[in-house]
Amino acid sequence: MTLLPTRNSQLAFSRATFRSVPEMLDYAARGETGVTFYTARGERLAALTWCEIRDRAHVVARKLIGAGFARGDRLLITADTWPGFFDTFFGAQYAGMLPVPVSIPVGIGGKEAYLEQLRRQFAASGAVAAVGIDDLAGFLAEAAAEFPDLRLHGGVGAIDSLPEKPVDLRPLGPDDDCYIQFSSGSTRHPHGVRIQQSALMANLAGITGPAGLDVVIGDRAVSWLPLYHDMGLIGFLMAPLSSQLSIDYLTPRDFARRPMQWLNLISRNRASIAYSPSFGYDLATRRGAMQVPDDLDLSTWRVAGIGGDMVRAEVLERFAAAFEPKGFNRSAFIPSYGMAEVCLAITFCPHGTGFRTDTVDRAALGNEQRAVPAADSADAQTARRFVVCGRVLPGHQLEVRDESGTVLGDRQVGRIFVKGPSIMPGYFNEPEASHAVLSKDGWLDTGDLGYLLDGEIVVTGRAKDxxxxxxxxxxxxxxxxxxxxxxxxxxxxxxxxxxxxxxxxxxxxxxxxxxxxxxxxxxxxxxxxxxxxxxxxxxxxxxxxxxxxxxxxxxxxxxxxxxxxxxxxxxxxxxxxxxxxxxxx
Structure with missing residues (x-):
């Protein structure tokens, strides 16, 4: 199987200049790039060009429209990393339906917890159809038994069996919602974040632009991040698609089993962009550093993003020390900060600076909520080190406020608030929950704590934790x-x-x-x-x-x-x- 090209030979490079997901897929489909799926052993399972993905999505859309699903209906998808997810997610976009990507079961003995999670997500989204990998068809059927409005559920065959009728497509447009994203940790009382096409496009412009990852011609992405999470779905599907890049995928399960395959794919395919939470870098170091292939070459990796959890300096230091002999450049690290309620990204650190830290006095931080620089002689018991997470994206605003709502200055710890075109309009069908975090003038209470340092945000933790x-x-x-x-x-x-x-x-x-x-x-x-x-x-x-x-x-x-x-x-x-x-x- 020939490797899909990294560059399009004829199609002009366009970086996130589109108004909707169908529009950007239509454009990418005119080129030769696409996505490839790999096993834990690094073997290619399947490769699809963006053109093939678009054509397969059109077939799914005509089947959904022909089956009588209405514009705006919700289609729940168990979002494993497989071609069927692309078929149904993009098929829903062309059918005018709202996809609802949800997780697959995690851990041992979690069937009942997963079924309860599905039931709550069905109820919260009002889904009328649910599809996923064949192994989860039984789960979907069992959870769907309590929801008579669910007219279709099962594995990929549930859609395949529908007749394809000669109907006109009705793609979602710039003024429509795009999909519903369930935010992390919301299994008991799930909040479905409304992701609008316009908000997503604004966030993609920031992610791919100079203040973000600064995507350029010749970039190639590698990802193991789950597609039911905002960092996987937006960061490593939507953002590369918006710039017509090729993407190479591992499943999260295969990464957990063999984390070195993530680095092997970057090396073999000469990739330049890959992202992970701190725990992914830690796993790659702990399990991979003892079995580094002789021919591993990470010199093309120019954007090594970190986000999704608290950025841990010591983890990044260990990773850099382990893989610098194989060409990794620690200046490629780009710490960032974001959340689903802002589509994905809020801040990025500047390129080429690597990760930078701020060490503060632990007592002043805890007692006075001030980030006072620690003395040079301070140790781990008296000082705390944080990673700086960068500046807010262009067109957006960020403030740190105290409990009374007063905007705080540098080195004063408070709650982080953001405002801008990427902010959600609210949670799906949850006006009270939306009102609790969104002000009338558009400010979002992130629920995170932090402080500003020369215009950059330092995240210190979650207020609720x-x-x-x-x-x-x-x-x-x-x-x-x-x-x-x-x-x-x-x-x-x-x-x-x-x-x-x-x-x-x-x-x-x-x-x-x-x-x-x-x-x-x-x-x-x-x-x-x-x-x-x-x-x-x-x-x-x-x-x-x-x-x-x-x-x-x-x-x-x-x-x-x-x-x-x-x-x-x-x-x-x-x-x-x-x-x-x-x-x-």
């Missing part, structure tokens, strides 16, 4: 990173949260116990409690999580502290054999 102990702010990431830094548990195997005991907040730390025997489990709990006490000077209750259960994740693969707290309150986590619960004061 913040732990307040005796009037002092404690970030859960500080606790988790202290535990992981001691090598007590694997990265991602700890979750810190607080529980209101009625007499103030109590800190709880849940850790995955990958040890056996009462003595080893008790020792793990004592060591965790000691590490927390030393790092952030608080006592905590340690509870142990069975490895088979693991810690809960959002659909985008991020730790869900809210669900970990709920699991704790439900009694799913066990105390250690020798309790480490702090004594009552």
């Amino acid at each position: 913040l732990i307040i102990v005796h009037g002092r702010n404690v970030w859960p990431q500080d606790i988790e990173w202290a535990i992981e830094g001691r090598r007590l548990v694997k990265t991602g195997d700890s979750a810190a949260f607080s529980v209101d005991s009625g007499e103030g907040e109590r800190v709880v730390v849940a850790v995955v116990a990958r040890v056996s025997g009462d003595e080893a489990r008790a020792e793990l709990a004592r060591d965790v409690a000691g590490a927390v006490r030393e790092a952030v000077v608080v006592d905590c209750e340690v509870v142990l999580v069975p490895p088979a259960l693991g810690l809960p994740m959002t659909s985008s693969g991020k730790l869900s502290r809210a669900r970990a707290r709920a699991n704790y309150l439900a009694g799913l986590y066990a105390p250690p054999p020798s309790s480490t619960k702090p004594a009552a004061a």
Whole structure:
């Protein structure tokens, strides 16, 4: 199978100058570039040019229109990384329907939780059809049983079996919505973000432009990011499509099994753009650095983006150290900040600067909500290091405000607010939830905390995850990173949260116990409690999580502290054999 070209030989390069998704796919279909799907072993499964994707989408659209689905109807799609997702997502666009991409099951023993998630997403979106990979057809059928308005559900064959009728296409246009994106962590009360065509186009212009990734002729993208998440769907489908790039895909599952294949694809196909949350770089370093192929060459990788979770400097430092001998340039790192409610991107760091950090006094940060530069002699117990996440996109505004709404100056920590053409108009059919985060004059309360530094944003955490102990702010990431830094548990195997005991907040730390025997489990709990006490000077209750259960994740693969707290309150986590619960004061 011949590698799809990186450049179009005849079609002129156009960077995000379109008004709708069908319009940009129609343009890309005039060239030779497209998408290729790879296995965990790096073998090509399928390759489709944008022209073939457009033609297949037209067939799906005529089947959907011919089956009587109305313009504006919602089509739920389990968004695995496979050609069928492209068929149905783009087919819905040409049929005038709104796609609703949702996650596939994650983890072991999660059937009932996944079915409940599907039911809530069906209810929230009002979907009238649901399709996905054949392996999930049974899940869709079981969840759909409670929704009589769901007229079609099943694997890809559910649409294939429909007759293709000679009907006119009715593509979504510039004034229409584009799709519904369920935001991360919203499994209990899912909020469907309305993504408008105009907002998406504005965000794509920022992402691909000079203030973003600065996409150029000859760029090629490689991605393992899930297509049900905004960073995967917009960052590594819509953005490359809007610039007529070729994309090479691994599934998230295959990346998790063999993370070196991500780097191998970048090397083999001479790719220049790839993105990951910090945990992806960490996984590639931990599992891949010991088995680096002799011929690995990362010298073409000019944009190594980071986003989707708290950017961790030490992870990026380890990755750069491991792969600089293979041509990786640490100046390619581009930290960024974004969220689904703004389509995807809010800020980017400038090209060629790599990642930059700001080290601040931990006491002033927690007690005074000020980012005071730390003394040169400060250590990890008295200082905290953050990665700078860049400037807001052109045409957008960003402010940091205190609880009263007063706009704060540099180095003052508060809630981050943004405004601009990429902002959602609201959550789908949820006016109260929309009103809670959107002001009448268009400002979005992101729910994140941070501070400005010479016009760039530094994100310090989520406001809802913040732990307040005796009037002092404690970030859960500080606790988790202290535990992981001691090598007590694997990265991602700890979750810190607080529980209101009625007499103030109590800190709880849940850790995955990958040890056996009462003595080893008790020792793990004592060591965790000691590490927390030393790092952030608080006592905590340690509870142990069975490895088979693991810690809960959002659909985008991020730790869900809210669900970990709920699991704790439900009694799913066990105390250690020798309790480490702090004594009552």
